[in-house]
Amino acid sequence: MYQAKGHITKQAHVDIPAGTYEEQHGREGFFGPVSHLYHRHPPTGWTRIEGDCRPQAFHADRVETTGDAPTTLLENADVTLGVARRRGTPPYFERNADGDELWFTHRGAGVLETDYGQLRFGVGDYLVIPRGTTYRFACADECFFLVIQSLGTRLRQPERGLLGQYSLYDATTIRTPDLLALTRTEGEYEVRVRREGKLTRIFYPFHPLDVAGWKGDLYPWALSIHDFCPVMSHRAHLPPSVHVTLVGEGFVVCSFVPRPLEETPGAQRVPFYHRNIDFDEVLFYHAGDFFSRDNISAGMVTLHPHGVHHGPHPKAIEKSWSPGKTHTDEYAVMLDTRRPLHATDAARQVEWKEYYLSWQ
Ligand SMILES: [Fe+2]
Structure with a gap:
């Protein structure tokens, strides 16, 4: 029952209509039914969030x-x-x-x-x-x-x-x-x-x-x-599920390692916006240059809960096509969980509380 309305693109993540921001709204991680929405504003452009369900970041390397x-x-x-x-x-x-x-x-x-x-x-x-x-x-x-x-x-x-x-x-x-x-x-x-x-x-x-x-x-x-071989397409950005390294009940662990960036003009080189319905997403930043995120350094952990959008920071989309930028240079470990995750007191003590405003 595929449907399409208004301004769209033929291939997801490539040649996104001018003046729009592509969001992937999908089920079952990146395997289930999915639609792409072309927004007039970045979906992470909120002015404030009231309530607990918000992106969180933690200085994990500062935990006692x-x-x-x-x-x-x-x-x-x-x-x-x-x-x-x-x-x-x-x-x-x-x-x-x-x-x-x-x-x-x-x-x-x-x-x-x-x-x-x-x-x-x-x-x-x-x-x-x-x-x-x-x-x-x-x-x-x-x-x-x-x-x-x-x-x-x-x-x-x-x-x-x-x-x-x-x-x-x-x-x-x-x-x-x-x-x-x-x-x-x-x-x-x-x-x-x-x-x-x-x-x-x-x-x-x-x-x-x-x-x-x-x-x-x-x-x-x-x-x-360092022995993990990333799967990529030079033509269109692939979902993070191609980097699955280990599987447990109710979660997967993925590895992000340096890889060539997409080459086709018009291809999106940074992760698409999404509201990760069905999985909470945790990233541990191990080493390198985390170019799709501002103010994130090695040893930090971010949590993006079910239902709230995330995606590249504003400068990242532009930076991804800067001259000489041909590869990603980041090592990170991702944990995606079926059930919502809860931060402990130890995590809250090292939380960067303004992280959810970092897309503004
Ligand atoms: Fe994500």
Whole structure:
């Protein structure tokens, strides 16, 4: 039942009618029924918002963290997003009984020690830790992580569909742990188990990572954001769903990495305006030049809730076609969630409260 009225363009995101701003109003993320609306004003041109449903931004790198559980910033019944700092090697091990964890390394390097062995990691690495794994971070310097916790089903790779199984990232880029060579196993060892947000401390008279061998298809693994291969079209801007990296129940995680900009004259080079019905959108800005957003720097998190428009900041559309601008130069991690997310007190303490006015 496709319909069209008034001033439109033949191909969405290309040759937008002069004096209009294109908005994509769609369902089911970017997969469901969709219409494009050609507005006479940018849909983000509000003068004020009264009420809680508004774009929010947080200085995640300024959050005070403790040595234990990651500090949660945003949460719903399916997923939490938080940050954690780790320094040196703690005298205890951790285990999360509530969910699978995804640790994204924003800063630092080291070794993740697990039941399954050790995984070396550095800046830009995603570390997938299945629920119930016993682990410990041994950090060479101060590490800062974005931590996503999947409370429902396990984290898994996306279906590649028409793209083929070697797209997005090749199975060969996935790193798995190497068995630990224990030099010392006597003494008392502590494992801190997190369940429903509470800590239980279990003590052993032997090293808890004492595995001599293992087999199976459940284990921690690592993937570098630098090995993620973005999908793009030189002719028309593709939706962010082409960057899906991991899938959980009620959410997806996407990676934004540098890529060539669209080349066809008239093609829109920045994300289209949309009111992201069906998914809340969270971005963690990791590195580079976030050219579609003003005043956003590495280490910040933005939240765009269901129902309120977002899109490029006013200068970005012009800047995207400036001479010599041929590539994006940004690394970011996106979390899209089915259920609305709620900011915690820890997040509110580092909120940039005027963010929702930053399109004016
Ligand atoms: Fe978006």
